[in-house]
Amino acid sequence: MSDLTHPADSAPAATSKRDAAGETAAQVTKAKGSQVTAQAVTINKPVAEVYGYFRNFANLPTFMENVERIDVHDQKRSHWVVKAPGGATVEWDAVVTDEEPERFVAWTSEPGADVPNSGRVEFRDAGKRGTVVSATILYDPPAGFIGKLVAKVFQREPALQSRRDLNRFKQLMETGEIATSAMNRQQHDEGKNG
Amino acid sequence: MRALTWHGKHDVRMETVDDPGIVNPRDAIIKITSTAICGSDLHLYDHFIPSMQAGDILGHEFMGEVVEVGPKSTLKKGQRVIVPFTISCGSCYHCNKSQFSACPNGLPADNQDLGRQGYGHEMAGLFGYSHLTGGYAGGQAEYVRVPFSDVGPLVIPDGIEDDKVLFLTDILPTGWMAAENAEIEPGDIVAVWGCGPVGLFAVQSAFLMGAERVIAIDHFPRRLELAARFGAETINFEETSTYDALMEMTGGIGPDACIDCVGLEAHGGFVDNIIDQIKVSTFLGTDRIHAIRQAIIACRKGGRVSMPAVYGGFVDKFPLGALMEKGLTLKTGQTHVQRYTHALLNAIVEDKVDTTFLISHRLDLEEAPKGYKMFHDRQNEWTKVVLKPGMGVGKEAVAA
Numbered sequence: 118m119s120d121l122t123h124p125a126d127s128a129p130a131a132t133s134k135r136d137a138a139g140e141t142a143a144q145v146t147k148a149k150g151s152q153v154t155a156q157a158v159t160i161n162k163p164v165a166e167v168y169g170y171f172r173n174f175a176n177l178p179t180f181m182e183n184v185e186r187i188d189v190h191d192q193k194r195s196h197w198v199v200k201a202p203g204g205a206t207v208e209w210d211a212v213v214t215d216e217e218p219e220r221f222v223a224w225t226s227e228p229g230a231d232v233p234n235s236g237r238v239e240f241r242d243a244g245k246r247g248t249v250v251s252a253t254i255l256y257d258p259p260a261g262f263i264g265k266l267v268a269k270v271f272q273r274e275p276a277l278q279s280r281r282d283l284n285r286f287k288q289l290m291e292t293g294e295i296a297t298s299a300m301n302r303q304q305h306d307e308g309k310n311g
Numbered sequence: 312m313r314a315l316t317w318h319g320k321h322d323v324r325m326e327t328v329d330d331p332g333i334v335n336p337r338d339a340i341i342k343i344t345s346t347a348i349c350g351s352d353l354h355l356y357d358h359f360i361p362s363m364q365a366g367d368i369l370g371h372e373f374m375g376e377v378v379e380v381g382p383k384s385t386l387k388k389g390q391r392v393i394v395p396f397t398i399s400c401g402s403c404y405h406c407n408k409s410q411f412s413a414c415p416n417g418l419p420a421d422n423q424d425l426g427r428q429g430y431g432h433e434m435a436g437l438f439g440y441s442h443l444t445g446g447y448a449g450g451q452a453e454y455v456r457v458p459f460s461d462v463g464p465l466v467i468p469d470g471i472e473d474d475k476v477l478f479l480t481d482i483l484p485t486g487w488m489a490a491e492n493a494e495i496e497p498g499d500i501v502a503v504w505g506c507g508p509v510g511l512f513a514v515q516s517a518f519l520m521g522a523e524r525v526i527a528i529d530h531f532p533r534r535l536e537l538a539a540r541f542g543a544e545t546i547n548f549e550e551t552s553t554y555d556a557l558m559e560m561t562g563g564i565g566p567d568a569c570i571d572c573v574g575l576e577a578h579g580g581f582v583d584n585i586i587d588q589i590k591v592s593t594f595l596g597t598d599r600i601h602a603i604r605q606a607i608i609a610c611r612k613g614g615r616v617s618m619p620a621v622y623g624g625f626v627d628k629f630p631l632g633a634l635m636e637k638g639l640t641l642k643t644g645q646t647h648v649q650r651y652t653h654a655l656l657n658a659i660v661e662d663k664v665d666t667t668f669l670i671s672h673r674l675d676l677e678e679a680p681k682g683y684k685m686f687h688d689r690q691n692e693w694t695k696v697v698l699k700p701g702m703g704v705g706k707e708a709v710a711a
């Protein structure tokens with residue numbers, strides 16, 4: 118579904134058996150990151166609604182579990198504060214490099230980011246199925262002290278993390294809530310789920 | 312509140328746990344009036360299903376009174392409802408196709424990885440059935456939190472007793488969908504493996520859908536007797552060679568449709584079953600699949616195999632060749648409960664289906680551990696156990 122396709126076929130570049138990150142990066146403006154993860158999810162809502170919610174980056178922490186806060190400075194610039202183990206946080210500034218309303222938005226982190234990253238989220242009208250959202254994220258596994266701190270969040274299967282985030286996005290859009298098996302508010306606030 | 316909790320193989324206990332409360336806007340809290348133990352619960356009791364955690368509250372067949380509602384629930388306090396065991400959103404791609412048990416939106420995102428890894432896709436959220444299906448607290452308790460309460464629960468009209476409608480939550484639709492998946496045509500001969508609650512409802516449903524003859528297979532005389540009440544012919548597999556008998560009884564053609572209502576804990580000392588048991592005890596495989604093998608081997612050429620029975624993992628010696636060479640159709644799945652509840656409630660009201668004949672024992676919820684033990688150890692007499700909070704300990708009611 119992604120615009121970022123493999124040269125040999127119509128599959129997403131991120132599913133390449135050769136150089137998934139390289140083939141993806143070649144197609145992303147100002148790409149940063151040596152690793153790639155790509156996920157697609159179908160959301161049974163019109164593209165305007167899905168894109169509209171997502172493009173207001175201040176909404177993202179509602180379904181992105183590790184994102185504590187996003188300060189939106191202007192149409193292009195935002196500041197991300199992301200939870201790391203031990204109560205610490207990592208931060209970076211992100212800038213939108215390219216976008217087309219209701220089609221895609223691409224971004225890259227500014228120099229000095231704790232975790233350099235870039236990516237592209239595409240939205241495609243899928244008729245009766247709703248909207249297909251494809252997220253492609255390039256990132257650098259963090260190094261050093263900070264790296265150890267955030268390893269748990271980013272290095273350990275970022276693919277899982279972004280899939281879970283996208284599934285929560287789907288749940289929120291389709292049902293108005295995010296599934297939890299917490300038995301009551303208290304358990305929910307203590308983080309019990311599943 | 313009081314609830315039945317799982318602690319390990321053959322270890323379930325009544326404990327005092329946190330009260331449930333509203334978490335999401337579409338939630339409701341139900342005060343349980345009746346809840347049953349299912350054959351599927353025995354798979355948990357025997358610890359055949361992975362991803363259980365000590366303290367998990369069991370139970371997915373339950374009904375009761377609405378006592379609290381979230382702002383987006385369509386239920387009202389005081390209403391009596393049955394609650395499907397599948398937690399389905401009602402608005403996703405799958406729910407729109409009435410494939411409610413395929414809904415991904417009731418399963419917390421953190422629980423979706425296991426299913427993706429094992430099955431290629433996440434499971435649906437289910438009540439009280441391991442963390443693979445969400446880790447939701449079940450209804451063998453005084454109260455339960457019900458998500459998407461505007462979609463699943465069905466309001467029960469006054470004047471219909473609990474026991475008549477309780478099985479709308481699972482086993483009645485399961486038996487019904489099993490027969491539907493067998494694509495029964497008038498005049499068909501249908502064979503049903505297993506005369507537990509699911510098999511017994513499959514027998515009844517098969518007749519209602521026009522089967523001319525139904526042949527029911529089990530080894531418990533009491534259970535075979537219940538199947539015979541609805542006009543089924545019976546095969547006791549301890550006494551009789553099932554395949555040979557089926558061939559004789561169908562004039563060599565074989566049954567038009569075969570329904571496996573046994574599942575991953577098939578009984579019997581058959582050779583393939585013994586190999587499976589060795590594997591299960593050495594963790595090489597998790598499922599004993601004798602019944603489904605036999606159903607495929609016995610089914611007539613061009614026939615249909617329906618498999619409501621639960622399987623969890625990988626198996627070998629699966630007769631894939633027979634499935635192909637004989638041109639069989641195989642249909643299966645967790646039941647799409649919400650698809651059937653309205654029509655089956657009408658069938659109950661109109662006395663078209665008998666839903667209470669299989670209940671052998673009614674116990675106080677406090678006696679749930681005994682209910683599990685007896686339903687597990689004495690399957691012949693304990694055909695279905697219904698638990699009732701506040702009924703009174705020691706007031707056990709046994710069906711005649």
Ligand SMILES: NC(=O)c1ccc[n+]([C@@H]2O[C@H](COP(=O)([O-])OP(=O)(O)OC[C@H]3O[C@@H](n4cnc5c(N)ncnc54)[C@H](O)[C@@H]3O)[C@@H](O)[C@H]2O)c1
Nearest residue numbers: 350351505507508509529573574577578619620621645646
């Ligand atoms: N698909 C669904 O959504 C769904 C819903 C409910 C239950 N189930 C499953 O359906 C199955 C049956 O449930 P139940 O409540 O009736 O269970 P149960 O344990 O009460 O009944 C199973 C019956 O099968 C008989 N049996 C065992 N081995 C046999 C064999 N080799 N040949 C013939 N009969 C044999 C047993 O004697 C028993 O009477 C279970 O696997 C359960 O998990 C599936």
Ligand SMILES: [Zn+2]
Nearest residue numbers: 349350351481
């Ligand atoms: Zn059940």
Ligand SMILES: [Zn+2]
Nearest residue numbers: 400403406414
């Ligand atoms: Zn759904």
